[in-house]
Structure formats: structure tokens, C-alpha cells
Amino acid sequence: MEALVSIITPMFNSEAFISETINSVINQKYKNWELILIDDNSQDDTLKVVQPFLEKHSNIKLLINSENSGAAVSRNKGIDYANGDYIAFLDADDIWKPNKLKVQIQFMETHNCDVSFSSYDLMDESGSPMHKMVVALKTLSYQKLLKSNYIGNLTGVYNANSFGKMTSPDLRKRQDWLLWLAAIKQSGKPALGISEALASYRVRKNGISSNKVELIKHNYLVYHKGLGFSKMKSLYCMLIFLKEHFLVKSKQTKVIRN
Template sequence: MPLVSIITPCYNSSKFLKETIASVMNQTFTDWEWLITDDCSSDDSVEIIKSVNDSRIKLTISTENKGAGHARNISLEKASGRYITFLDADDFWAPEFLTEMISFMQKEQAEIAYSNYARCNAELIPQLEDFKADKEVTFNNLLKTCRLSLLSSMYDSQRTGKEYFPEGSKREDHVMWLNLLKKIPAGKPLPKTMAKYRMHSNSVSRKKQDVVKDQYLVYKDYMKFSTLKSLYYTANWAINGFFKYSKLFN
């Protein structure tokens, strides 16, 4: 079995997919499997993936579009690696990402680890200061802001078990990390920039005003908090989110 399972949802990602594939193929650590679930793309994403002749790439083609969380869950079901990590079909890893993360997790005996990542435009040109992995992440501090980004994080499924994404929530990654952190004391930071995140102007994560309700439901429906407690954490999340991207508003 491979040591690492990489989980990727793909939907109409042909514009950036070749760069993402190259970033995985260029990894200095090679004991991985890459589970890609195509979420009913209408472009040539599937053809691009199939053109790569590598048995470590395992493609599942969904016949119905059900969103990124569902696509990730399909891949997670089939994942056999001890270490689970995520890469969306338009993001990018430094060649040493897997090597550095696995070495760090083993040295620190970490169940979850996360690194810095660069916040870039569509051409992968940095637009903001790198997002810093500068503190341990706990269940309590992750309630106020989601410091764990899928593309720069990894967890040890042998110690935590697999954690699936809630389907139907636009904040499914935050719920998933919170559920994982209920099981362990803390996730540990690797203060190196190991990934590049494309900030699309039309992405769900950038339209904060449209997802406040969805964030509230993270606390109310998934964490089972009271209304008052849910509003408190939603307000904290909104304030922290503004400062996270404040330069974009200046």
C-alpha cells in the first residue's frame, strides 16, 4: 500500500489541471496514490487526466454532479494510504511538499500538520502575504477561523481514522477539520511555504457575504451549538476572515 493518499475533486478544471498534475508528478516523495474523482465535467478534464500514464493515478468518473465534498468522499472511501492529503484541481504544490510534510509529521509525532501557502492569482503570482502556519491548531481556536487549508494540510489516518466531508454544506472542509480535532489535542504548524492557492474572484470561499449563513450552520447544525453560541462564533469567523484578506479591500 502507498504511504500517502492524495484526494482531488475535479470539475471543469482543464484550464489549470496540467499545472496541478505537474506539481504532483514532480514530487520528490514518490510513494503515493492519487485518487481523483471527476464530478461530471463537461470540458476535457477527464481526457487530460487519462493522458497521464501512471498507475498511481486512480480516476473515478461520477455520472452526477454532487459537489466537491461528495467527490472527495468517493476518493476517501478508496484511499489506502496512512497519510491523507488534499489538492484541488487548480492548486499547486512545491516539489518537496510531501517529503517535508511526512518528515515533519513523523519527527513531531503529529496527527495533523499544516504548512504556509502562497495566495496567488490565476497565474500563480502572489497577491497577498503568504498565509502563515504560525500556531498549533485546536478545536477551540479553529472555531473562530479555519486556519487549515486543504491544499497545505495532512493527517495521519492510522491515528485519527478517516474523516469524511458533510455533503450539502458549502463549509464542508471546516466541519471536517473540526470533527478531526475533536479526536486529538492539536494540529502542528510547519512554517514553510509549500503550496500555492489560486484565489479566483468568483470562488465560493472569496464571497464571504454569501456564506455567512452557511458558516452559522457549521456551528448550529454540525457542532450542535446554541443559537447564541453559534452567532458568537460566526461573528468571530467573519471578523477574522476580513483581516485574512484585508489587503484586497484597501
């Protein structure tokens, strides 16, 4: 019997994209999954959009925050509720390819892998392909991940049976990076990357990656607040991060030729 995969999807004012996201899960070739939607007090019609899915699919569940609490709180709430052998993540504006779970779970079971991730394609805000792919590293140690976040959260999966449920600190941004650091550290083994692009990431105009000042600020908080490093050590880590991010990680993005 296939292992159960719990998929965690926070939502906030996601009416424009959430149907496509949910359908990408429904269309998975791997069928033993539960999708846990966590609404973070949306002010648009997100809940109306997801209601027909809830009525039709018993393995799609909805949790509702009484106030806007941020992605970390929402993800952690979903993780606590999850029943899966594996925990996966999919944000409310991204999509999975139909073979995503089938390929990834088989890969993890074959390689006795606790944490895995994959390459992913980029699409613009309207969903049109940008003909670019972010290529996953083959292996990823804790020390390498500490330099920069190499795991696209929409592709990450961890084995909850191996080391329990992992949650993330309550930071408004970049909390997924901290979760993957904790998972690899707890596992004691490097994460393994899958070269095939198994998902598509939506590049938003107001995303954190488009604002370099915000990027630096939130990454500093990962080191100082999330990991508890001193100010001096956090600044040192930021220098390493900037070098890694702009000189090494940027080379991961490749143009896809038609």
C-alpha cells in the first residue's frame, strides 16, 4: 500500500490561483494523499473557491485561522493536523506536475532518504512558462544549506516516520529555510535532490526575491532570530550568504530551450 502523504498549503487572499494549485494535487498519479488547506483569515473569496473541492474530495481538509498569523503559524498548524508518513509543502500559487509525488516518494523509498527536493520550473504571475528551470543539487548537507536556501519549498518532502514532525519558528518570512535546516540536522543525513523538474513556481511581482533589501533583512533574521546566532556571527553568515547566493546559487537557474 502506498504511504500517505500530507500536503500543507497555507492560503491568504488566494482566490486567483488556488483552484489551479488544488487541481495539480488532484491530478497526481500518486493517489494516497491528504491536502490540508489553512486559511490565514483571507479577505477575498478564497473560501468560496475552495468549498466545491471540500464537498467533492474527502481527503481535502480546511483549517481556518481566526486572525492573520503568517505562513509559519499556518504551516505548523497544518503539520500538527497531518496524518501522513511523509510531509510535503505547496504554496497556494504554485503547482505540481502530475508525476511529482509518484517520482519523489519512489525516489525516497529507493534511496532510504529522509529529506528530498527537486528541480522546478519558473512561470510568471499569469502562469505562462518563463522557460527557466532551477536545478536541484544532487546532495545537500546542513552546512551547504546554511549558506543559502537551496530547497524550493514547493518541492520539499520529509519522512515524518524517520524523525517525527518538524515545524518552523514563527518568522514572517524565510521560515521554510529554517524548517529544512532543522529536518536535515535531525535526520543526520544530507537531503537528496532530484534533477527532474517536478513543480512550477510562480514568480510574483511583489515577491521577496524581487526586493534585494528585504531579502537581506529577512535572511539576517534567519541567522539571528531563527538560529539564535550572535549579531557578529549573523553578519558573518550574511557575507557568506551573499557570496553563495549571487555567485553560486544564481548559476542554478538554466534556460530551457524549446
